[in-house]
Amino acid sequence: MDIAQSILSIHKELPPGVKLVAVSKFHPLEAIEEAMGAGQTVFGENRPQEFEQKARALAGRGVEWHFIGHLQTNKLKMVLPYASLVQSVDSVHLLDAINDWGKKNGKVIPVLLELHVAAEDTKQGFYEEEILDILFRAASYSNVRFCGLMGMATNTDDTEDIRADFGRIKALWDYLADLFPELTDWKELSIGMSGDWRIALEYGATIVRIGTAIFGERQYLRLRLPA
Numbered sequence: 001m002d003i004a005q006s007i008l009s010i011h012k013e014l015p016p017g018v019k020l021v022a023v024s025k026f027h028p029l030e031a032i033e034e035a036m037g038a039g040q041t042v043f044g045e046n047r048p049q050e051f052e053q054k055a056r057a058l059a060g061r062g063v064e065w066h067f068i069g070h071l072q073t074n075k076l077k078m079v080l081p082y083a084s085l086v087q088s089v090d091s092v093h094l095l096d097a098i099n100d101w102g103k104k105n106g107k108v109i110p111v112l113l114e115l116h117v118a119a120e121d122t123k124q125g126f127y128e129e130e131i132l133d134i135l136f137r138a139a140s141y142s143n144v145r146f147c148g149l150m151g152m153a154t155n156t157d158d159t160e161d162i163r164a165d166f167g168r169i170k171a172l173w174d175y176l177a178d179l180f181p182e183l184t185d186w187k188e189l190s191i192g193m194s195g196d197w198r199i200a201l202e203y204g205a206t207i208v209r210i211g212t213a214i215f216g217e218r219q220y221l222r223l224r225l226p227a
């Protein structure tokens with residue numbers, strides 16, 4: 001299937017209200033434009049420089065950008081002017097820096113808190129109790145809007161393990177929604193990638209982040225962006 005066909009067939013399967021983020025990292029602008037031609041408007045990137053270059057190149061064309069990767073505080077200015085959602089907040093240090101940037105620039109930044117859930121050591125994210133701790137102090141983050149949770153399931157073919165991971169995220173999401181009714185923007189649960197998005201829908205995903213199933217395998221060495 002080509003890019004446009006893949007976009008169309010995924011949209012057909014998504015229930016109303018579930019947002020598809022097309023993860024275009026390591027793919028060239030032409031691939032993004034092909035997806036745009038099929039009606040896709042939301043794209044996700046995980047490297048600040050690539051994110052900024054693509055956002056600038058496609059400015060004014062109705063594209064919404066989500067940042068989904070690890071973000072260092074010295075790279076905020078490459079990301080925050082363009083991101084409609086930062087899905088991957090994974091430390092208090094980063095959250096504090098985003099809030100400070102928002103204050104300085106007169107903006108409120110919508111974020112998701114990333115939950116550490118997969119079995120792999122390499123996965124970033126908060127532990128449950130850290131997220132609880134942050135949300136008890138949510139009112140002190142005047143320039144951050146807490147919109148929900150993001151998580152990645154264990155990278156495995158064992159669907160029972162994937163279900164266990166998604167079940168944990170969903171349970172925490174529900175618990176937090178009950179505990180903090182004042183967080184009126186707490187609406188998003190971003191789970192599900194190319195290999196597991198159909199399962200994620202069963203666990204209440206409101207956002208799925210799909211790369212490979214749309215754009216094919218990433219060409220890690222070939223991408224060249226205009227300066």
Ligand SMILES: *Cc1c(COP(=O)(O)O)cnc(C)c1O
Nearest residue numbers: 023046068193194209210211212
């Ligand atoms: C790359 C990436 C995706 C997309 O992964 P695919 O398996 O290619 O669909 C989703 N979420 C995050 C956080 C990613 O870094």
